[in-house]
Amino acid sequence: MRQNLRIPGPTPLPAQVQAAMHRDMIDHRGPEFANILNQCTESLKYFYCTKGDVLIFPASGTGGLEAAIVNTLSPRDPVLAVSIGVFGDRFAKIAETFGLDVRRVSIPKGRAVDPEQLRQALDENPDVKAVLITHNETSTGVTNPLKDLATIVKERNLLLLVDAVSSMGAIPVLTDEWGLDVVVSGSQKAWMIPPGMVMVSVSERAWQAVQAAKLPRYYWDFRAAKSSLEKGQTPYTPAVSLFYALEVALDLMMREGLEAIWERHAEAGAYTRNRIKEMGLELFADERYASNTVTAIKVPEGIDGKAFKNNLRDKHGVIVGGGQAELSGRIIRLGHLGYFTKEDISTACDAIQMELESLKVAP
Amino acid sequence: MRQNLRIPGPTPLPAQVQAAMHRDMIDHRGPEFANILNQCTESLKYFYCTKGDVLIFPASGTGGLEAAIVNTLSPRDPVLAVSIGVFGDRFAKIAETFGLDVRRVSIPKGRAVDPEQLRQALDENPDVKAVLITHNETSTGVTNPLKDLATIVKERNLLLLVDAVSSMGAIPVLTDEWGLDVVVSGSQKAWMIPPGMVMVSVSERAWQAVQAAKLPRYYWDFRAAKSSLEKGQTPYTPAVSLFYALEVALDLMMREGLEAIWERHAEAGAYTRNRIKEMGLELFADERYASNTVTAIKVPEGIDGKAFKNNLRDKHGVIVGGGQAELSGRIIRLGHLGYFTKEDISTACDAIQMELESLKVAP
Numbered sequence: 001m002r003q004n005l006r007i008p009g010p011t012p013l014p015a016q017v018q019a020a021m022h023r024d025m026i027d028h029r030g031p032e033f034a035n036i037l038n039q040c041t042e043s044l045k046y047f048y049c050t051k052g053d054v055l056i057f058p059a060s061g062t063g064g065l066e067a068a069i070v071n072t073l074s075p076r077d078p079v080l081a082v083s084i085g086v087f088g089d090r091f092a093k094i095a096e097t098f099g100l101d102v103r104r105v106s107i108p109k110g111r112a113v114d115p116e117q118l119r120q121a122l123d124e125n126p127d128v129k130a131v132l133i134t135h136n137e138t139s140t141g142v143t144n145p146l147k148d149l150a151t152i153v154k155e156r157n158l159l160l161l162v163d164a165v166s167s168m169g170a171i172p173v174l175t176d177e178w179g180l181d182v183v184v185s186g187s188q189k190a191w192m193i194p195p196g197m198v199m200v201s202v203s204e205r206a207w208q209a210v211q212a213a214k215l216p217r218y219y220w221d222f223r224a225a226k227s228s229l230e231k232g233q234t235p236y237t238p239a240v241s242l243f244y245a246l247e248v249a250l251d252l253m254m255r256e257g258l259e260a261i262w263e264r265h266a267e268a269g270a271y272t273r274n275r276i277k278e279m280g281l282e283l284f285a286d287e288r289y290a291s292n293t294v295t296a297i298k299v300p301e302g303i304d305g306k307a308f309k310n311n312l313r314d315k316h317g318v319i320v321g322g323g324q325a326e327l328s329g330r331i332i333r334l335g336h337l338g339y340f341t342k343e344d345i346s347t348a349c350d351a352i353q354m355e356l357e358s359l360k361v362a363p
Numbered sequence: 364m365r366q367n368l369r370i371p372g373p374t375p376l377p378a379q380v381q382a383a384m385h386r387d388m389i390d391h392r393g394p395e396f397a398n399i400l401n402q403c404t405e406s407l408k409y410f411y412c413t414k415g416d417v418l419i420f421p422a423s424g425t426g427g428l429e430a431a432i433v434n435t436l437s438p439r440d441p442v443l444a445v446s447i448g449v450f451g452d453r454f455a456k457i458a459e460t461f462g463l464d465v466r467r468v469s470i471p472k473g474r475a476v477d478p479e480q481l482r483q484a485l486d487e488n489p490d491v492k493a494v495l496i497t498h499n500e501t502s503t504g505v506t507n508p509l510k511d512l513a514t515i516v517k518e519r520n521l522l523l524l525v526d527a528v529s530s531m532g533a534i535p536v537l538t539d540e541w542g543l544d545v546v547v548s549g550s551q552k553a554w555m556i557p558p559g560m561v562m563v564s565v566s567e568r569a570w571q572a573v574q575a576a577k578l579p580r581y582y583w584d585f586r587a588a589k590s591s592l593e594k595g596q597t598p599y600t601p602a603v604s605l606f607y608a609l610e611v612a613l614d615l616m617m618r619e620g621l622e623a624i625w626e627r628h629a630e631a632g633a634y635t636r637n638r639i640k641e642m643g644l645e646l647f648a649d650e651r652y653a654s655n656t657v658t659a660i661k662v663p664e665g666i667d668g669k670a671f672k673n674n675l676r677d678k679h680g681v682i683v684g685g686g687q688a689e690l691s692g693r694i695i696r697l698g699h700l701g702y703f704t705k706e707d708i709s710t711a712c713d714a715i716q717m718e719l720e721s722l723k724v725a726p
């Protein structure tokens with residue numbers, strides 16, 4: 001049975017991306033690779049909406065979050081970590097692991113951060129040097145109102161570190177216009193290539209923080225990455241096959257157009273939410289802030305969430321994400337990001353509906 | 364012109380490995396991925412000659428060196444870093460970056476560590492907790508006598524961290540028998556797959572060090588990797604396409620056989636050294652310790668090393684590595700590791716010979 005991979009990343013790969021990885025290896029210190037690296041970096045800047053730097057590391061998204069912290073902060077620095085779910089908690093936990101003085105604001109799962117809440121938290125913690133925010137919380141299907149939140153952070157001239165792993169390239173993120181200092185994205189999401197590569201933007205303000213920061217860093221060092229990039233290289237061996245994939249994927253994205261991609265994701269999000277509600281299911285997220293890359297769906301009372309998810313896989317070939325941490329078994333998460341067609345989304349919704357009806361008529 | 368990629372990694376890819384990466388993405392939290400992860404881990408243990416743990420991270424080899432240090436040591440711990448080249452210097456530099464008290468032993472480039480030298484350095488530094496050693500120094504084409512060095516380290520019951528990035532899987536590394544505690548290898552070397560994945564073995568003694576170590580670690584945390592592995596997962600999104608490649612590459616390696624692979628590399632090393640000497644060129648490495656994965660060749664006086672390297676590429680399609688750091692322009696490095704045939708090596712040697720002769724007859 002053909003699988004309809006509807007987890008919120010890794011996303012399916014365009015055929016051109018799969019074919020790109022079939023290419024022979026090349027010298028990662030030679031002119032061919034330099035050209036690919038430069039092309040990819042320039043295109044990423046376009047999708048990031050930034051004139052600042054974008055650096056690329058072989059790692060998963062979590063590595064990018066760690067890089068954001070160790071490059072810009074010093075031990076015991078007070079930071080505000082605003083979490084709306086598992087990935088926000090992870091960002092805060094990384095900051096704690098590296099000895100920062102983390103002031104946590106935890107929002108109930110399914111909700112977004114209210115800008116007034118952020119303003120109040122900053123009033124109560126006037127000494128924080130940086131704010132850590134998840135743009136799109138993959139674990140709950142919620143997108144924070146990042147533009148409004150950034151405005152408040154910028155009023156106070158604080159550093160803003162953003163986890164945009166599951167939003168960048170799919171949902172508007174205007175890095176420069178909104179004043180975002182470090183923005184992390186991951187290859188296996190909107191970029192439509194396999195996992196293993198993380199992209200990080202660095203603003204002018206972030207570079208100043210990098211100079212002052214005292215946390216130790218070697219592999220993640222933004223300075224080494226930037227000085228190598230100026231020579232068309234990476235400091236350590238790059239993930240060459242993922243660069244082949246990225247070059248082709250970015251070309252496909254350029255041809256589709258940034259706003260058309262945002263629109264496609266917005267349509268898929270709205271379509272999915274309508275279908276889910278029409279079949280009598282409830283959205284887990286506050287609908288005003290529901291994500292356009294992943295929809296979290298409450299599993300109705302009396303239905304075994306894990307069995308429901310397994311039935312979707314085994315009977316319909318639809319692979320969805322389950323709930324994480326305390327949401328395990330209580331929600332399923334349907335991804336609609338990166339490479340997908342309307343039919344991929346509608347047949348996944350059909351499968352959910354069929355499975356739901358089969359349970360309703362069951363004795 | 365077909366390129367004969369003769370840098371010491373990334374190595375060319377077998378056709379089966381290229382084809383493997385053509386596969387569709389799957390759920391990295393599902394049973395199919397768990398099966399691949401478990402298979403790969405078991406095969407890696409076989410090639411590592413260990414019954415201990417082998418953990419896999421999305422990263423380049425340098426990330427694995429950082430992981431080895433931050434998982435097993437605490438700030439200000441005294442360690443002995445024995446360097447015979449650029450990668451040994453890097454290992455020491457990472458240790459310094461993380462605040463260790465690094466006692467450096469720097470061996471002149473082209474030489475291996477003499478076991479007596481190590482014994483003496485340990486006598487002079489009786490307080491060190493760990494020894495950092497490069498097995499195969501890619502920058503100079505030298506292989507350290509790791510078994511003998513390990514014996515000395517083990518006599519003193521110290522932790523032994525080994526950079527085996529360009530040796531593991533190609534040159535004998537008997538992890539358990541020699542008492543190696545953390546051994547780092549990289550996907551783009553003997554494993555014959557693209558770069559972007561690092562493998563790290565962890566001995567029982569290393570696990571004890573992990574429990575006591577106080578350096579902060581999140582992304583690289585061996586404990587998280589091990590507990591996820593027990594559930595057939597990785598803590599953060601794995602490099603799925605590289606796992607597809609690795610599964611197939613390890614299967615090819617199993618069929619060839621560990622000792623046959625070692626023998627193929629030994630033959631290629633001996634062949635290359637003989638050809639180089641026959642054409643009147645000098646080896647850069649002390650021949651007793653010359654590497655069987657990469658041969659470093661002195662560029663004769665009066666020849667421009669960079670032009671020589673570029674001519675090999677442009678006129679013969681042979682891509683070799685140049686000298687790094689102060690060896691830039693002074694040596695070329697010919698890789699013979701991972702996926703290669705005898706013809707790949709002999710034609711590369713032919714190209715060097717032709718280029719050399721064309722320079723000799725030039726006015």
